[in-house]
Amino acid sequence: MEKVTILQQAEAAFRDNWKFCIGTGRLGLALQKEYIDHLKLIQEDIHFDYIRGHGLLHDDIGIYRELTLEDGSVQPFYNFTYIDRIFDTYMELGIRPFIEFGFMPRLLASSDETVFSWNGNVTPPNDYDKWYDLIQAVVSHFIERYGLEEVLKWPFEVWNEPNLTNFWKDADKEEYFKLYKITAIAVKDVHPDLQVGGPAISGGADHWIKDFLDFCENESAPVDFVTRHMYASNKAKKVTPELCYQDLFENTMMLDELKTVREMINASPFPDLPFHITEYNTSYSPINPVHDTPLNAAYLARTLSEAGDYVDSFSYWTFSDVFEETDVPKAQFHGGFGLIALNGIYKPTYHLFSFFNKLGSEQLHRDENMLVTRREDGSIAIALWNLVMDKGEGFEKEFELDLPVQFKDVFLKRQTIDEDHANPWNVWKQMGRPRFPDKTQVATLKDMAQPLRRTARLASNNGRLKLSFTITKNEVSLVELIPVKDETSTYIGIDDSLIPSYSRD
Incomplete structure (x- = not known):
């Protein structure tokens, strides 16, 4: 790592x-x-x-x-x-x-x-x-x-x-x-x-x-x-x-x-x-x-x-x-x-x-696999990539980032493209490479051209946040760290534990 x-x-x-x-x-x-x-x-x-x-x-x-x-x-x-x-x-x-x-x-x-x-x-x-x-x-x-x-x-x-x-x-x-x-x-x-x-x-x-x-x-x-x-x-x-x-x-x-x-x-x-x-x-x-x-x-x-x-x-x-x-x-x-x-x-x-286009104007860190930036509002935007020109499976890279954040509660949003996500060319191959796809096939290709999206809520510690990432073959990811404005307390009687299958937050 x-x-x-x-x-x-x-x-x-x-x-x-x-x-x-x-x-x-x-x-x-x-x-x-x-x-x-x-x-x-x-x-x-x-x-x-x-x-x-x-x-x-x-x-x-x-x-x-x-x-x-x-x-x-x-x-x-x-x-x-x-x-x-x-x-x-x-x-x-x-x-x-x-x-x-x-x-x-x-x-x-x-x-x-x-x-x-x-x-x-x-x-x-x-x-x-x-x-x-x-x-x-x-x-x-x-x-x-x-x-x-x-x-x-x-x-x-x-x-x-x-x-x-x-x-x-x-x-x-x-x-x-x-x-x-x-x-x-x-x-x-x-x-x-x-x-x-x-x-x-x-x-x-x-x-x-x-x-x-x-x-x-x-x-x-x-x-x-x-x-x-x-x-x-x-x-x-x-x-x-x-x-x-x-x-x-x-x-x-x-x-x-x-x-x-x-x-x-x-x-x-x-x-x-x-x-x-x-x-x-x-x-x-x-x-x-x-x-x-x-x-x-x-x-x-x-x-x-x-x-x-x-x-x-x-x-x-x-x-x-x-x-x-x-x-x-x-x-x-x-x-x-x-x-x-x-x-x-x-x-x-x-x-x-x-x-x-979603990166900030302040460059906090740059190397051959990542660019870490800060935007004007203090949020963090990170580009990560893992270029692999070799054939075959595997080639994952693991990173641990220790970085500054200006807010306690953090909303993490990660968007990813790689060999298995936002790869409509591969989906088209699975379809049999239709030269002139019909409307249904086009709709499927458009759906499969969207990035994988993941979210999480995290807490910083004394202005620092530690993150771990695994980056797959030919992955490019955008990670955004955005301040949370928590309005949960404004809801009268809120109790998620009363919903079947859920626990109290």
């Missing part, structure tokens, strides 16, 4: 920058009802500040069009019909866009290389003057519609993972730097206080960050923040037409990478720049079943606990399985990135975020 004694004094502040931003599939999906239903659920329970996704300039939103005039000449037409509908909905739900400029509109593309089933064009513009004008028109429209004070709060990120040939033609660094500079100048020419940054690279290419910041210094290219992505999966060991399987690195790998990049920024010509992780997850594949499992939640718990030491935000990819990078999802559970599965079913990782 591991024994932990927690002092009265707070170690540090626990920052909530883990909920600064959340990822989404391409923005055009926001025109679907189920997408909006899922976003409403997320915002009601967790409430992220920003949302980032691909496809702002993709043709399904239709911002960039060209009109042929009577004299045969062609002029650009900027159509904001759909993006207004999408961003209006975001704003109504209390979430702001974290803008990603991309991908290239077909009429501006220099060639036909695309990515994803929805054919996002990944080539430079065929006319950089038209690209500049497009960026100016888009940003100016946002200010006209939502006001300068609001849009000054929106980060503008240039492109997505240009270090990969999948996302930028030939992964041409110099061409990306050209795109970045022209885009950043276009944004700043609308208003100098707008925030613009990049390079939005994938992991494993951090030399791009040094080169990018050196370029911005040497070329006087505006830069207000640095962005990067972060995934923890190894190369695929098996890929089928519908699924991808990968091993995961140790869960400290991402934290080590963040520390390294933060030090790199600090040593650059721009040492005080904010650092945003605009995508992260375990696997980078949208068809990896690990995303549907309790392991995914247990793996990422330490990241939520510690990544804020190094970054200003880190954005989980993504909030919903309404997502189409490899075509329309072909089954209820298909390895999608989302916190919420199709049909509004909460995955284990959803509860991880919901649990962290």
